[in-house]
Amino acid sequence: MYNVKESFYSLQGEGAHAGRPAIFCRFTGCNLWSGKEKHRLSADCQFCDTDFNGVNGQNGGRFKSADELAKHIANQWPQGHGNKYVVFTGGEPALQLDQALISAVKSYGFMVAIETNGTLRLPDNIDWICVSPKTTDPLVVNAGNELKFVYPQTNLNPKDYEGLEFEHFYLQPMDLSAVPKQNIIASDTQSATLKYCLENPLWRISLQTHKMLNID
Incomplete structure (x- = not known):
């Protein structure tokens, strides 16, 4: 069974595919935070800005098979149009995404x-792998298409990831709206991110344009 918080058709707002229409399938659950505010300060990731608990979001639900969920995703794409793109996200999608579902949506x-x-x-x-480091634990996925580092982080340094095999390196200003005040290390994360990218030109800035445009 697959537990999905929400799924919806929108535009990718971040990274190399910013502006691209996509179906977003957000799975419930994460291995770095319970999703409950009472656990945030003790979590490995304390700055998550996403609700990934339950199955009560837009087009959310429990799906008994890969074929059932794949059909649910396909039905949300504009009828008669190609260039189909689905983004599995979370929480942590690797807890649920499997080969059966990948094959089903590719069909x-x-x-x-x-x-x-x-x-x-x-x-x-998987055609496009975007890794966003959130913990000091070593990465298991150390190669892919896009490394997106939310900046700045208290215990992580972008330089530690520069030798990994990714096609694109993005620095994304941290959204402070969900960050405990005692953990804020830069009051203007956009300026800090811009400064870092100018001083370290391997990195490109990634903005959350979907928030700027007020879309899902």
Whole structure:
């Protein structure tokens, strides 16, 4: 069974595919935080800005098989149009995404992407892998298409990831809205991120344009 918080058709707001139409499938659960505010300060990741608990979001639910969920995803794509793209996210999607679901959505013609914290092994045949480090634990997924570092983080340094095998390196200003005040290390994360990118030109800035445009 697959537990999905929400799924919806929108535009990718971040990284190399910013502006691209996509189906977003957000799984419930994460291995770095329970999703409950009472556990935030003791979690490995304390700055998550996403609700991934339960199955009560838009088009959310429990799906008994890969075929059932794949059909649910395919039905949300504009009828008669190609260039199909699905992004599996969370929480941590690697807790649920498996080979059966990848094969099922590909049978509908989708390119498959994942946004993961990189601490769990991934199934094969994912077309676009975006890793966003959130913990000091070593990455299990240390190669892919895109490394997206939320900046700044108290215990992590972007330089520690520069030798990994990724095509793109993005620095994304941290959204402070969910961060405990005692953990805020830069009051203007956009300025700090811009400064870092100018001083370290391997990195490109990634902005959360979906929030700026007020879309899902």
